[in-house]
Every structure is written in structure tokens, then in C-alpha cells.
Amino acid sequence: MNSRALELLVGLFVAAGIAALFMLAMTVSNLASYGNGDGYEIRARFDNIGGLKVRSPVAASGVRIGRVTAIDYDQGDYVAVVTMVIEPRYNKFSIDTSASVLTSGLLGEQYVGLEPGAEDDYLKNGSKIDITQSALVLEQIIGQFLYSKSDEKN
């Protein structure tokens, strides 16, 4: 085989390999959620975040509008501090917006749901959400259920 055909085939091979990588990155991975790192940062304090993780989605009315960027524990108040970045085009959340840790489906992954309030001022970079609702922990619900059952008997 002459060297030109050889070089052509090797070039095609390398191109096919890179194209395959590119295709995997574009179609089956979360590449789309990487680029938009910019946006404004807000904080919320939860008693319990359940299984929330860094990079979990933040959604309003089920629409993904940002993601969780950091999760810390505040030892002073014994609460979890969740930092999230919201895409800049969604900038009209009032300052009395409430945040809750929700689960998608019965056993799905957990995400932060935002519920807008009625104030005229909007959340901006560094704002804090005051009204929060913790994740539902199955053991606690079952525990409460059992207690209420035993109360009924007495």
C-alpha cells in the first residue's frame, strides 16, 4: 500500500475516534450543563437536605433553572447551607421565594424546588432564601405515623 493511502486511512481513523468522543460528549453526557457556569449565586439554609448533592438541579415549576454548587454545614446553627447558581436569564425571583428539597418521582434524585413569592424586590447575587422546607426523610415519616397510630389506641 502506498504511503498516501496509508496516511489517509490513519487520518480517517484518528478523525473517527475523535468524532466518537465528540458524539458521546454531545449526545449522552451532561456537557450542556457544564458551559453555563455563570449566573447569580443564592444561599438557602435547610434543617435536612436528604440526598441532595453538588450539581443537583434547581427547578422552578419543574423547569431546570440552575444547579447546586456547594453544600456546607453551619456548626453555629446546626443547619445545612446550600449554595446554588441560577442562570442569569431567570432573574425575577422575589426575595420571599421559598426553597424546598424535593424528590423527582418516588425514588428519583433529589433537587431544590423554588416557589416564587409576592414581593417586588428580586433575588440577586449573594441573596439568602429564608423560607425553606427540608427533605422528607422516610424514617421520620414512618416514625411519626407509628406514633400517631399508638396515640389513637390510648
Added chain:
Amino acid sequence: MLLSRIETLGRMTLGFIQRLGRGNLFLLQVLASMAGLVLRPALLIRQLYSVGVQTLIIIIVAGLFVGMVMGLQSYYALVDFGAEDSVSVMVVLSLLRELGPVVTALLFAGRAGSALTAEIGLMKATEQLSGMEMMAVNPIERVVAPRFLAGVISMPLLAAIFSAVGVVGAYLVAVQLLGLDSGAFWSQAQAKVDLIDDLGNGMIKALVFGFIVAWIAVFEGYDCIPTSEGLGQATTRTVVHSSLAILGMDFVLTALMFGK
């Protein structure tokens, strides 16, 4: 009787350690002579052809069928729970994290690694390597380094092609044959598969496996006993040792990467 057994055991252990040391020194020599390749890219391209391009067919066919079987099996397993939309997540994660790199490396060891060993071993048996040394050509730089580097470059590319073709195979079975929703197939995968954690780590695995297979293959060829029997043994050893090293290394890498 007993003493001679113990002697044999000792000799085998020493021989093993000696071979291990020789292999590592050989690797250093190969890496040191890598710089000379910049001046002669044609050597590398020829090896990329015989190591990479000629392995492509088996990788594509294997990837397609592995993807199709995975799609079918995970569909049957998940449909009982009404979770058949997750077929793509299961197939894509298994392909990117494990099957892509591992199966590609096993096929690569069988198809390209054995050929490398046989080629270099035959050069040694027919004294071509000694002939090069006589002409003041360094055989490691001229023969071994391009083959080694071609192996290291080809493996990640082949693994990426394997995974991509596998995903297409799973798509064909799940969406075209079994009637899953095409949008759900892709969006489920996009929601659960991470670019760096899954795709990136899979490619690192493929690179490590390529390094191991290429190293074992060129060393076995260069170190073989230059007879027809020794050449046969060296080729067998390449395939067996590469496969074992790949599977063992896969466990270590998986524990390091995903063991959080």
C-alpha cells in the same frame, strides 16, 4: 527431592523478579527513545495503520453487538419495574465506565498485541534487530518505540469508537425495535451521565490499558527466545498476561475512580 523442588521454586521466583526488572528497564529505554519519533512521523503513521486501523473492524462489530445485547437485556430486566426509560442510562454507563475500555483492551490485546509480539519476535529470530545494531541503528528507537506509541494512541480512540457504536446499537434495539421513546432515550442518558466522571474516567482507563498492552506486547517480542517455539510462547504470554493485567488493573482503577 524436596530440596530440588525448593530450588525450582526459588529459581522461578528469581526469574520472575528478574523479568519484571528487565521489563521496567526496557520500558524506560523505550520512553527515552520516544523523542526520536518527532523526526520520523512516517514510522508512527505506519504503525498506527497496522495497530489501529486494522483493529477497527473487530471493534466496530463487537461494539455494535455488545450495545445491542445490552439494550435487549436491560430492557427485559427493567420493563418489569416500568423503568424501561432507564435502558439508555444503564447501557451508556456500563459502556463508558467498564465495557468500552475493558472489552476494547481485551480485543486489542488479542488482535494487535499478539501481532506486535510476533512481528518483533520474528525480527529478533531472523536477526534483523542485531543487523540494525550493526548498522548503528537503535532497534528500540526504530522498531519498538513507534509500535509502543501507536498502541498507546490507538487504545483510547478505539475505546471511544467502541462505546459510540455500542450506544448506537442500543438505540437501534431499544428505540427502533422495542419502541421506546427516542427523546426519553437520549435525555435520560444526558441527565445521568457525567462528562468528566464517566466519559473522562473511561478514557483514562482506556489510556492505561493501552499503555499496559503495548508495553507487554513489545517487551514479550523483544525479550522472546528467538526460536519458533519461543516466539509462539511469547505471543501466547502477551495475550494471557495482557488480559490478566487489564482485568486486575480495571478493578484498581474502578475502586480509585468510582469508590466514593
